Amino acid sequence: MGDILKRGTSADGGVRIFAAVTTELAEKARKIHDTFPVATAALGRTLTAGVLMSAAGLKTETDSLTIQIKGDGPLGSIIVCADSKPNVRGYVGNPFVDLPLNAAGKLDVGGAVGRGSLSIVRDLGLKEPYIGQVPLVSGEIAEDITMYYAKSEQIPTAVGLGVLVDRDYSVLSSGGFMVQMMPGSTDETAQLIEKNLKNADSVTSMIAGGMTAEEIIFAVAEGIDFFIENSEVVPEYKCTCSKERMEKALISIGYDELSRLIEEQGEAELSCQFCENKYNFSKNELEELLRQASDRKKPR
Numbered sequence: 022m023g024d025i026l027k028r029g030t031s032a033d034g035g036v037r038i039f040a041a042v043t044t045e046l047a048e049k050a051r052k053i054h055d056t057f058p059v060a061t062a063a064l065g066r067t068l069t070a071g072v073l074m075s076a077a078g079l080k081t082e083t084d085s086l087t088i089q090i091k092g093d094g095p096l097g098s099i100i101v102c103a104d105s106k107p108n109v110r111g112y113v114g115n116p117f118v119d120l121p122l123n124a125a126g127k128l129d130v131g132g133a134v135g136r137g138s139l140s141i142v143r144d145l146g147l148k149e150p151y152i153g154q155v156p157l158v159s160g161e162i163a164e165d166i167t168m169y170y171a172k173s174e175q176i177p178t179a180v181g182l183g184v185l186v187d188r189d190y191s192v193l194s195s196g197g198f199m200v201q202m203m204p205g206s207t208d209e210t211a212q213l214i215e216k217n218l219k220n221a222d223s224v225t226s227m228i229a230g231g232m233t234a235e236e237i238i239f240a241v242a243e244g245i246d247f248f249i250e251n252s253e254v255v256p257e258y259k260c261t262c263s264k265e266r267m268e269k270a271l272i273s274i275g276y277d278e279l280s281r282l283i284e285e286q287g288e289a290e291l292s293c294q295f296c297e298n299k300y301n302f303s304k305n306e307l308e309e310l311l312r313q314a315s316d317r318k319k320p321r
């Protein structure tokens with residue numbers, strides 16, 4: 022079953038649900054970063070959150086959002102970027118975290134993340150991006166995203182995220198859903214959703230059991246008159262790096278740093294944190310960048 026993103030709205034417009042199957046993109050992330058299972062789950066959940074949040078909050082082609090989870094656990098930070106397509110990309114501080122399973126016999130994502138904060142940066146093409154920050158609730162990601170919507174955007178939201186890792190460390194299944202109560206929603210609808218969520222299997226077992234994104238939406242919306250959009254949106258893991266962007270990054274470290282780099286190393290190899298692509302710069306190329314940096318340094 023390929024990756025897919027589906028969205029639906031209740032007939033009265035009071036509730037909207039997004040659901041995504043993200044097995045392929047989570048496995049691509051796992052292969053790129055060579056993550057151990059608990060890091061695979063943490064990154065896969067956050068990438069899925071990126072897909073769902075993009076569907077919920079981004080509109081035009083140039084809109085983007087960044088999820089930044091800064092915890093004090095052994096995993097370090099998690100960074101995920103999403104655009105409106107949605108393409109997502111991300112990485113974790115320490116991909117090789119190895120922790121015992123938690124009390125529930127599950128991968129201990131909360132323990133790996135630890136305590137800290139969740140920040141969401143939404144760039145909607147305005148002068149300043151929107152930045153919202155909340156303390157982490159559990160580090161299990163879904164609860165933290167739920168808290169973000171409640172505190173920072175005042176949207177009652179329920180989020181479910183799940184990644185199942187196989188014995189050979191590959192991603193067996195990954196996906197999630199997000200339910201949001203919109204202005205005008207009734208108490209009755211809210212109670213039905215609450216009941217459905219209580220009765221539902223975990224996302225991981227829903228996806229592992231072969232449920233499609235549509236079926237997940239219908240399970241969450243059972244008893245509510247609901248429409249699902251026909252569109253076939255395929256979320257992907259895609260990086261946006263290029264040699265040109267790396268050049269800009271090198272110029273931006275400034276004249277002094279750059280000249281030190283040339284002096285000490287002669288050439289440079291930069292790797293992209295999101296896709297591990299390597300970019301090589303010869304001494305000549307670095308010297309050209311140094312010239313550009315020095316032009317920038319001169320007062321106008």
Ligand SMILES: [Zn+2]
Nearest residue numbers: 260262293296
């Ligand atoms: Zn890249």
